[in-house]
Amino acid sequence: MSMERKWKDQLYHEFARIGKCLSSPKRLELLDLLSQGPKSVDQLVKITGMSVANVSQHLQTLHESRLVRSHRQGNFVIYEVAGLSVADFMVSLHRLSEKQLVEVQKLKTELLQNHISMEPIGLEELLKRMERGEVVLLDVRPQDEYETGHIPGAISIPMEDLEKHLASLPTDKEIVAYCRGPYCLTSAQAIEILKNKGIKASRLEEGVIEWKRYMEHSGVNKQ
Amino acid sequence: MSMERKWKDQLYHEFARIGKCLSSPKRLELLDLLSQGPKSVDQLVKITGMSVANVSQHLQTLHESRLVRSHRQGNFVIYEVAGLSVADFMVSLHRLSEKQLVEVQKLKTELLQNHISMEPIGLEELLKRMERGEVVLLDVRPQDEYETGHIPGAISIPMEDLEKHLASLPTDKEIVAYCRGPYCLTSAQAIEILKNKGIKASRLEEGVIEWKRYMEHSGVNKQ
DNA sequence: TAACTATTCAATAAATCAATTGAATAGTTG
DNA sequence: CAACTATTCAATTGATTTATTGAATAGTTA
Numbered sequence: 001m002s003m004e005r006k007w008k009d010q011l012y013h014e015f016a017r018i019g020k021c022l023s024s025p026k027r028l029e030l031l032d033l034l035s036q037g038p039k040s041v042d043q044l045v046k047i048t049g050m051s052v053a054n055v056s057q058h059l060q061t062l063h064e065s066r067l068v069r070s071h072r073q074g075n076f077v078i079y080e081v082a083g084l085s086v087a088d089f090m091v092s093l094h095r096l097s098e099k100q101l102v103e104v105q106k107l108k109t110e111l112l113q114n115h116i117s118m119e120p121i122g123l124e125e126l127l128k129r130m131e132r133g134e135v136v137l138l139d140v141r142p143q144d145e146y147e148t149g150h151i152p153g154a155i156s157i158p159m160e161d162l163e164k165h166l167a168s169l170p171t172d173k174e175i176v177a178y179c180r181g182p183y184c185l186t187s188a189q190a191i192e193i194l195k196n197k198g199i200k201a202s203r204l205e206e207g208v209i210e211w212k213r214y215m216e217h218s219g220v221n222k223q
Numbered sequence: 224m225s226m227e228r229k230w231k232d233q234l235y236h237e238f239a240r241i242g243k244c245l246s247s248p249k250r251l252e253l254l255d256l257l258s259q260g261p262k263s264v265d266q267l268v269k270i271t272g273m274s275v276a277n278v279s280q281h282l283q284t285l286h287e288s289r290l291v292r293s294h295r296q297g298n299f300v301i302y303e304v305a306g307l308s309v310a311d312f313m314v315s316l317h318r319l320s321e322k323q324l325v326e327v328q329k330l331k332t333e334l335l336q337n338h339i340s341m342e343p344i345g346l347e348e349l350l351k352r353m354e355r356g357e358v359v360l361l362d363v364r365p366q367d368e369y370e371t372g373h374i375p376g377a378i379s380i381p382m383e384d385l386e387k388h389l390a391s392l393p394t395d396k397e398i399v400a401y402c403r404g405p406y407c408l409t410s411a412q413a414i415e416i417l418k419n420k421g422i423k424a425s426r427l428e429e430g431v432i433e434w435k436r437y438m439e440h441s442g443v444n445k446q
Numbered sequence: 447t448a449a450c451t452a453t454t455c456a457a458t459a460a461a462t463c464a465a466t467t468g469a470a471t472a473g474t475t476g
Numbered sequence: 477c478a479a480c481t482a483t484t485c486a487a488t489t490g491a492t493t494t495a496t497t498g499a500a501t502a503g504t505t506a
Contacts, residue, residue: 007333007408013248017320022241050495057455072503075452082323089316095308097241100305104237107230107234216440247463297474
């Protein structure tokens, strides 16, 4: 076998290592969660409903391909994505999947039909209306994820605290809620609660990572 | 199992379909080749050295995940990537791999050390120097890939014709050669030939896809 | 140091996948 | 229509991978 062939085989073998990480649904879900902020194995178990050993093993796999890293903190081992480029890459994967796979599109519209009459708002319009002070942006993810990073101007009320804190919301402005991104239902649930209370609210599909991406590219062409 | 859990499982199952496509080195190589332009199964066989049935099967897999599409043309079935976003995604994958995996970095420098004294030139500098008319940009990929798309201003001399057409190259300017991208060795071989003839030449690491990406983002921040 | 907890390891069975081979098919050209 | 070619299908083997389980380990707190 030629020198070049051997070199290419090695190279593509390495690329495929990353690919293999992305071939398990559970691992993708873990990566998405970690993209929102560092989490202990225990937290991941509680969120996903997977077994501890299972989560740990998947994290191991991700670690071998350098997509996540970990450190101990008291009793917990905290995992996090190994760099922003990982979180960003996940968005690329979502985009591609949604573009190419009709099935993903179907699953998404299916969801939106269940949460009927929930018109989503786009990033561009949101930012404009926030500037004019017309809307309040609400981050309904857990506190720690908000602290890891949030869209500027957003206030944090974790989903589980929402009903308690309803009073603290301004009543004269429209509410826009967001969560982990297009495939997280938390914000949809929040909207439902708000609407039931007679508060005008709409859902921002994008999350923090998508927002960052948008800000980086929007100067030239808004894709 | 909750409604939401089921929905997420389905969704991530779909994402993983794309992931599975990326878990085989051979498939990644095929995707990279198709990113440069449409090709028949036969062509792919000749380039990669894989068996016909093997190539066909991989293409099948890619087709099922809607990453490629095909049409018949005379005796041949021509495959192509299903949209620019696929080619673009491949670049994302390369970037991520190179950033996270030391092994990829190692393989790359290893290569450059073999082709010693070959200083690469960056896109930014290239474009500047082309504007000033200081360099000639040379596309050494096969003719049809050049025709599918090339960096503006580049002239096409496929690698196999290079020695024949040496005379037609200007002697007063520096030559910059590029090929399919960072992981294609064709341009490196071209440089070697040129240098042996006493022609000053350097290698552009980026290919057409990388160039496109650069142009889209460079207005705001050059990453 | 002992008890406790979170995490990891090891082993298993079931399922899936990669690579190969040879045969079958579909389409084209003379 | 016949011969030809490119492409695809089908079946096999060997290798990996997933999801599980229960046990072992490492680290922390009292």
